[in-house]
Amino acid sequence: xxxxxxxxxxxxxxxxxxxxxxxxYDTSDQSYGLFWYKQPSSGEMIFLIYQGxxxxxxxxxGRYSLNFQKARKSANLVISASQLGDSAMYFxxxxxGRSGGSNYKLTFGKGTLxxxxx
Amino acid sequence: GAGVSQSPSNxxxxxxxxxxxxxxxxxxxxxxxxxxxxxxxxxxFLIYFQGNSAPDKSGLPSDRFSAERTGGSVSTLTIxxxxxxxxxxxxxxxxxxxxxxxxxxxxxxxxTVV
Numbered sequence: 001x002x003x004x005x006x007x008x009x010x011x012x013x014x015x016x017x018x019x020x021x022x023x024x025y026d027t028s029d030q031s032y033g034l035f036w037y038k039q040p041s042s043g044e045m046i047f048l049i050y051q052g053x054x055x056x057x058x059x060x061x062g063r064y065s066l067n068f069q070k071a072r073k074s075a076n077l078v079i080s081a082s083q084l085g086d087s088a089m090y091f092x093x094x095x096x097g098r099s100g101g102s103n104y105k106l107t108f109g110k111g112t113l114x115x116x117x118x
Numbered sequence: 119g120a121g122v123s124q125s126p127s128n129x130x131x132x133x134x135x136x137x138x139x140x141x142x143x144x145x146x147x148x149x150x151x152x153x154x155x156x157x158x159x160x161x162x163f164l165i166y167f168q169g170n171s172a173p174d175k176s177g178l179p180s181d182r183f184s185a186e187r188t189g190g191s192v193s194t195l196t197i198x199x200x201x202x203x204x205x206x207x208x209x210x211x212x213x214x215x216x217x218x219x220x221x222x223x224x225x226x227x228x229x230t231v232v
Contacts, residue, residue: 035220043207045223052218091160095220105151105174106211106221110160 003027004092004109011114013082020067021077021112023092029053033095034075035106036066040088048090051075082116089113120144124210124224131200131231139195139227143212150193151213151221152185156206164208167193168215200231 005024013019025034036048051059051066059066067076079086090113093106123142131137143150152164163177167187178184182201187193197204207228211221 033218033220037220037223043228044225045209045211045221047220047222050218050220093220095218104149104168104215104219105163105166107163108161 002109003107004094006092006109006112008112009110011112013079013114013116015084015116015118016081018078018080019082019114021079021090021092021114023075023077023109025073025075025092025094027073027094027096029096031096034066034068035093035095036064036075036077037091037093037108038086038088039091039111040085045091049077079114084116084118087114087116122210122212122222122224124208124227126227127225128228129230131229133202133231134199136196136198137200137229139197139208139210139229141193141195141210141212141224143191143193143210144222145191147212147214147222148190149213149215150187151211152193152195153209153211154206155209155226161209164195197229200229202231205229205231 003026032053034051038046049061049064051068058068063080065078089111091111092109095106125140148169150167153161165185166174182198185195207226209226210224213219213221
């Protein structure tokens with residue numbers, strides 16, 4: 001089973017509007033971290049935002065916020081006031097914590113390609 | 119250095135040749151990861167190093183792939199007898215250990231096997 005599911009291969013948004021990128025995850029761990037990365041056409045991976053499983057408040061970083069619904073196992077990224085420079089691939093990822101040691105590797109979804117239209 | 123450094127940034131090689139890709143992580147980061155990203159695809163985990171522990175090689179696609187990390191710092195990913203399906207961007211990342219730490223990625227090595 002997929003650990004990270006991003007159901008939107010592509011999304012379009014008008015400049016200055018808000019957009020939500022969906023992400024659901026699957027884990028049996030109680031302790032885990034959720035991350036969003038942006039990958040523009042240049043190829044670099046840029047960290048955007050982090051949410052810990054025990055965090056009670058949704059994470060926010062500037063125009064980015066993470067809509068964390070633990071019971072539904074969803075961690076959607078909300079980008080407010082979209083800009084042309086937001087056009088990129090967006091990846092949701094999870095890092096699980098396990099007792100007895102773990103490699104804590106990030107597991108990535110397949111990504112959503114966001115296009116911001118002027 | 120300030121970031122994760124990968125070299126070369128681009129590599130074109132002939133099928134059947136061996137290649138070495140280098141990654142220099144952020145100083146103080148104990149964890150180092152290699153991922154592969156084929157054109158338009160997500161990130162595929164290859165191998166993980168954590169301190170002096172045995173590496174997690176569970177993602178290596180075949181025995182043609184190997185990696186080492188010397189002195190807990192620089193890592194080299196080696197692909198022997200390259201095949202066309204090895205063409206991809208190879209991304210290295212480093213981090214502190216723990217679930218609340220994300221990765222810092224290098225800019226990648228674009229490998230093209232002709």
